[in-house]
Amino acid sequence: MSPAPVPLNPDELSALAHARKLHAQGMVPEAGAAYFRLLEAHPEDPDLHFSMGQLALMANKADHAEFHFRRALAAAPGMAQGWGCLGVAMDLLGQPADALESFRKGVQLDPEDAGLRVKLAIALRHLSRLDEALVEVDRVLQSHPDHPDALIQRGEMLKEQGRWSESDEAFRMAVQRNPGHPHARYQWACVQLSQGLFKDGWAGYEARLMGAVNPAFSLADRAPNWDGRLRPGTSLMIRLEQGLGDTLQFIRYLPRLLEADMELVIQRPLSSQNPVLPLLLGQDWSLSIVGPSEDPGPVSYQANLLSLPHLTGLGPESMARPPYLKAPERYRQKWKRRLDSLPGMKVGVVWQGNKLHPNDGSRSVDPVQFSRLLGIDGIRFISLQKDRSAPPLADAQGRMSDWMEEAEDLADTAAIIDGLDAVVSVDTSVAHLAGALGKPVYLLLPHSAEWRWLRTGERTPWYPGHRLLRQSRPGDWEGVVTDLERHLRDWAASQPS
Secondary structure, rough: OOOOOOOOOOOHHHHHHHHHHHHOOOOOOHHHHHHHHHHHHHOOOHHHHHHHHHHHHHHHOEEEHHHHHHHHHHHHHOHHHHHHHHHHHHHOOHHHHHHHHHHHHHHHHHHOOOHHHHHHHHHHHHHOOHHHHHHHEEEHHOOOOHHHHHHHHHHHHHOOOOOOOHHHHHHHHHHHHOOOOOHHHHHHHHHHHHHHHHHHHHHHHHHHHHHHOOHHOOOOOOOOOOOOOOOOOOOEEEEOOOHHHHHHHOOOOHHHHHHHHOEEEEOOOOOHHHHHHHHOOOOOOOEEEOOOOOOOOOOOOOEEHHHHHHHHOOOOHHHHOOOOOOOOOOHHHHHHHHHOOOOOOEEEEOOOOOOHHHHHHHHOOOOHHHHHHOOOOEEEEOOOOOOOOOOOOOOOOEEEEEOOOHHOOHHHHHHHOOOOOEEEEEOOOHHHHHOOOOOEEEEEEOOOOOHHHHHOOOOOOOOOEEEEEEEOOOOOOHHHHHHHHHHHHHHHHHOOO
């Protein structure tokens, strides 16, 4: 049993108050240094470790957060919120079973904490135990009928079960009962976008900017917000945000702005967008890229990348058709000889997305099912699977090439795709990259696909070369892979020898 922590003296209590003030202001490095000085004198203090863990979560350092939360709980195992926060860290680390165990311990200690019970439901959802997860959110809603997170999670779970109308109603209730709640408004906007209601959907999608600031995407304000009018000579700083797929999908707006003789500066987040930067710099675009705290020089306005559809009122039909990106020439030459040496039609494949994505369990395909594609005559497959932790495909006949350990960034991946005839992908950034390069793409979608792919149909206005292959019911990849195999066999047979 750990000894009781030594109480902080008055000077240390003052230092702690200052550290918490820095923490509340989002000043992560400064708050971390202040907490660390206190921890040097009180290395077993559970509250200090708890605060350091919360700060690590803010900085997207889930492994550091796990360390501090475990230290806090070793000294104070009855800390319900500590177990809850440890569960969040384990979920971010891609360990949903450990997350579930932590949330259960938190709920056992504080059964009336609605937020903890919602987190328990989310962990069950991530383990595809949707019926149990719904029981937990319904238990919360019995005593807190307006609870926004419970309503939102109920909507997500019903959507994953293919119960669209019930899901829509849960999201509608969430925003109706909590009109000022940013995440409820954001989720309702996603419902509208998935139904093709773009004007209202893009307006509501701005709610994503109203929630808690994520330091990984915390970008310095440099100018007034842009009103969307295309004015020649206006300088505009565009802030990248969210995932690589989002950037690749909406970077198509930049050529339209450059055609209007606007001057563009791209502001990137800390590191999440680094893989796409060499690709952007390799385009024939007159722009510069600055870091989150770098001075971009004088700019007239600023705007977030995914706000451009709302601000301009321009949809995909008003943009240049793909390809709107190209593989930089020096990267193309790097891969050309290897690609040209391969026989047959060349098809790139991605069967698993980022496993840390909360919905990756439903959007990634079982490699056992995927492996049967490698038996199709006339096709040579090239892996575009960057995540090396993904289970490999069974390639007994040696029909797949894999060079992704040598691909340093998305410019390399773009150059490989440039030499292919088509791409097969689950819903991940490669599907957007191939679409932006104008390549035919067979996109494999879960039953509850993201809003950007709408709810029905085999085509998308964003990428005319995409063919969308959707699950007919939740979890049914067998049917999707069977359809894909038929398409690929017919396509290979139609090609000249």
